[in-house]
Amino acid sequence: VNDVQAIIGNDRFAQAVGIELLEAGDGRARARLRIEARHLNGLDMVHGAAIYSLADLAFAAAANSQGATAVAISVNISYIKAVRGGVLYAEGEPVAVSRRIGTYAIRVTDEAGELVATFQGMAYRRPVDAEGV
Amino acid sequence: VNDVQAIIGNDRFAQAVGIELLEAGDGRARARLRIEARHLNGLDMVHGAAIYSLADLAFAAAANSQGATAVAISVNISYIKAVRGGVLYAEGEPVAVSRRIGTYAIRVTDEAGELVATFQGMAYRRPVDAEGV
Amino acid sequence: VNDVQAIIGNDRFAQAVGIELLEAGDGRARARLRIEARHLNGLDMVHGAAIYSLADLAFAAAANSQGATAVAISVNISYIKAVRGGVLYAEGEPVAVSRRIGTYAIRVTDEAGELVATFQGMAYRRPVDAEGV
Amino acid sequence: VNDVQAIIGNDRFAQAVGIELLEAGDGRARARLRIEARHLNGLDMVHGAAIYSLADLAFAAAANSQGATAVAISVNISYIKAVRGGVLYAEGEPVAVSRRIGTYAIRVTDEAGELVATFQGMAYRRPVDAEGV
Numbered sequence: 001v002n003d004v005q006a007i008i009g010n011d012r013f014a015q016a017v018g019i020e021l022l023e024a025g026d027g028r029a030r031a032r033l034r035i036e037a038r039h040l041n042g043l044d045m046v047h048g049a050a051i052y053s054l055a056d057l058a059f060a061a062a063a064n065s066q067g068a069t070a071v072a073i074s075v076n077i078s079y080i081k082a083v084r085g086g087v088l089y090a091e092g093e094p095v096a097v098s099r100r101i102g103t104y105a106i107r108v109t110d111e112a113g114e115l116v117a118t119f120q121g122m123a124y125r126r127p128v129d130a131e132g133v
Numbered sequence: 134v135n136d137v138q139a140i141i142g143n144d145r146f147a148q149a150v151g152i153e154l155l156e157a158g159d160g161r162a163r164a165r166l167r168i169e170a171r172h173l174n175g176l177d178m179v180h181g182a183a184i185y186s187l188a189d190l191a192f193a194a195a196a197n198s199q200g201a202t203a204v205a206i207s208v209n210i211s212y213i214k215a216v217r218g219g220v221l222y223a224e225g226e227p228v229a230v231s232r233r234i235g236t237y238a239i240r241v242t243d244e245a246g247e248l249v250a251t252f253q254g255m256a257y258r259r260p261v262d263a264e265g266v
Numbered sequence: 267v268n269d270v271q272a273i274i275g276n277d278r279f280a281q282a283v284g285i286e287l288l289e290a291g292d293g294r295a296r297a298r299l300r301i302e303a304r305h306l307n308g309l310d311m312v313h314g315a316a317i318y319s320l321a322d323l324a325f326a327a328a329a330n331s332q333g334a335t336a337v338a339i340s341v342n343i344s345y346i347k348a349v350r351g352g353v354l355y356a357e358g359e360p361v362a363v364s365r366r367i368g369t370y371a372i373r374v375t376d377e378a379g380e381l382v383a384t385f386q387g388m389a390y391r392r393p394v395d396a397e398g399v
Numbered sequence: 400v401n402d403v404q405a406i407i408g409n410d411r412f413a414q415a416v417g418i419e420l421l422e423a424g425d426g427r428a429r430a431r432l433r434i435e436a437r438h439l440n441g442l443d444m445v446h447g448a449a450i451y452s453l454a455d456l457a458f459a460a461a462a463n464s465q466g467a468t469a470v471a472i473s474v475n476i477s478y479i480k481a482v483r484g485g486v487l488y489a490e491g492e493p494v495a496v497s498r499r500i501g502t503y504a505i506r507v508t509d510e511a512g513e514l515v516a517t518f519q520g521m522a523y524r525r526p527v528d529a530e531g532v
Contacts, residue, residue: 006175013180016171017150038149041193042139047146048205049189053182060174072181073367074211074340074388076475078502078521080495082204095517096479100366101339101390103477103517118494118502120519122340122388122477124367206500207473207521209342211369211388213362228384229346233499234472234523236344236384251361251369253386255344255473255521257500272441279446282437283416304415307459308405313412314471315452322448326440337481338447344473 004064014057017050021061027094027104029061035085045082046116052077055090055106055119062092062104063123070102070123077119086111090119100125137197147190150183154194160227160237162194168218178215179249185210188223188239188252195225195237196256203235203256210252219244223252233258270330280323283316287327293360293370295327301351312349312382321356321372321385328358328370329389336368336389343385352377356385366391403463413456416449420460426493426503428460434484444481445515451476454489454505454518461491461503462522469501469522476518485510489518499524 004024008014014021018039022030033039033054041047055077063070088108095103106119137157141147147154151172155163166172166187174180188210196203225239239252270290274280280287284305288296299305299320307313321343329336354374361369372385403423407413413420417438421429432438432453440446454476462469487507494502505518 008175010175010177011180012171012173013183014174017182038145040145041147042141042143043202043204044143045204047144047189048208049150049182049186050146052185052189052208056180056182056185069176071176071178071215072212074209075181075185076207076209076342076519078207078494078519079205080502095477096514103479105517115495118504118519120475120477120517209386209475211361211386213369228344229381236346238384248362251371251386253342253344253384274441276441276443277446278437278439279449280440283448304411306411307413308407308409309468309470310409311470313410313455314474315416315448315455316412318451318455318474319448322446322451335442337442337444338478340475340477341447341451342473342475345471348470 004061007064008061017053019054019057021057024061024065027062027066027097029058029065029092031058031090033088035088045084048079051088051108051117054088055108055117058090058092058106059104059119059121062094063102066097066102068125068127070125073122073124075119075121077117079117080115083110083116088116137194140197141194147186150186152187152190154190157194157198160195160199160230162191162198162225164191164223166221168221178217181212184221184241184250187221188241188250191223191225191239192237192252192254195227196235199230199235201258201260203258206255206257208252208254210250212250213248216243216249221249270327273330274327283319285320285323287323290327290331293328293332293363295324295331295358297324297356299354301354310350314345317374317383318343320354321374321383324356324358324372325370325385325387328360329368332363332368334391334393336391339388339390341385341387343383345383346381349376349382354382403460406463407460413452416452418453418456420456423460423464426461426465426496428457428464428491430457430489432487434487444483447478450487450507450516453487454507454516457489457491457505458503458518458520461493462501465496465501467524467526469524472521472523474518474520476516478516479514482509482515487515
């Protein structure tokens with residue numbers, strides 16, 4: 001129905017930010033971001049939007065690995081722990097997936113495995129035979 | 134208490150993404166992003182994380198313009214309309230601000246003034262005399 | 267396509283809680299809750315779930331007044347100001363409505379017009395000719 | 400610092416709705432709601448606000464079991480599966496707790512253990528020695 005590798009492979013924003021997709025399939029995905037100076041905010045912490053971008057890639061890869069093209073409609077992110085560098089990981093898994101709506105939970109952790117942020121995303125699923133949202 | 138210009142001026146992620154702060158003060162802020170190919174996702178739409186990044190700058194600028202250092206703790210974003218190019222604007226305003234917690238609403242619109250996304254962010258405010266979160 | 271009065275008129279939970287629908291139509295609605303002791307929490311404040319219930323009725327009435335049966339899929343609520351009694355009002359209006367997804371913003375205010383909570387709800391719209399979610 | 404049993408025992412809204420606290424301690428809690436006609440909405444499904452109220456009690460009990468008085472500031476709820484009756488359970492656990500902010504995840508399930516809703520709540524924690532929000 002769609003090819004998650006093609007969609008993510010063509011994701012120019014994720015590439016520009018430096019996010020790498022490690023794996024994706026069956027509603028799950030894992031991504032990585034090696035923190036550099038360009039990922040910091042004005043308080044020298046990793047930028048909330050960089051953390052969001054990392055989680056969002058895991059969300060997009062997870063949501064597009066289940067037989068439909070998925071487009072984000074709503075996301076909640078909670079910032080748990082401030083980080084200043086190192087490598088961050090995002091892991092996504094399905095919470096619930098119906099014909100039209102898929103909900104995914106993504107956890108962002110640091111190298112020590114400590115929780116940095118939680119992200120829950122809801123996507124609209126567009127089957128091949130369907131009209132737009 | 135803090136200097137919003139200094140905090141935003143040192144925001145390396147926003148600079149790397151290409152987001153410009155247009156104005157900030159009294160809990161309000163306006164930012165702009167001229168869409169380029171590097172802001173697109175794998176479906177050739179403006180990336181949800183690029184839209185988030187734009188809104189987040191308006192949030193950070195608004196929240197840091199009211200006498201305390203503000204750090205995001207929770208954000209909800211709803212994606213309303215897909216866009217493929219042009220210039221996007223984010224405008225932030227306070228919903229409610231108490232001593233420790235500030236909530237701000239940010240609207241992202243396109244050049245025609247049509248709503249692209251709504252973003253509500255909650256920040257923890259750290260007065261000068263206070264300990265951390 | 268549906269009758270908002272019939273749906274809300276049959277809403278036994280809202281009735282049990284004591285919520286009154288004041289008006290509904292064209293994606294907008296207004297509801298009221300006169301606070302009694304049974305609406306308080308263990309700290310003698312109006313219960314967050316009572317405030318949610320009030321906002322939710324305005325959401326349901328607004329979302330079901332636009333030509334489709336609407337079912338809530340996701341809600342964010344922010345509690346702005348604690349209240350201990352009096353009368354609360356909820357006013358809902360559309361943020362964006364597409365064929366399948368409707369997003370509504372609801373403001374809860376007290377008798378003085380001060381903001382008590384903000385609520386944003388996303389509903390799945392089921393047109394007459396469509397299958398389930 | 401506070402007594403979760405006292406706070407929940409005095410929760411008149413939860414009592415009026417018929418929600419029972421099964422256990423609470425160390426940031427965790429479990430609550431139950433036996434569905435009756437008064438918990439239904441106008442479409443004969445369990446009302447979203449009744450589900451919210453159940454989850455909210457588990458949230459309040461979890462958040463008030465960790466050495467501070469906790470007041471909800473922001474909640475996100477996603478409705479996963481419609482239910483028409485039976486018994487619902489809510490289980491809450493901490494996502495992250497700092498001095499001032501506690502985040503808790505609550506899962507609502509039916510008798511078969513199937514997920515009905517996910518709820519994430521953020522509470523402001525008021526230590527004994529502190530001023531208000």
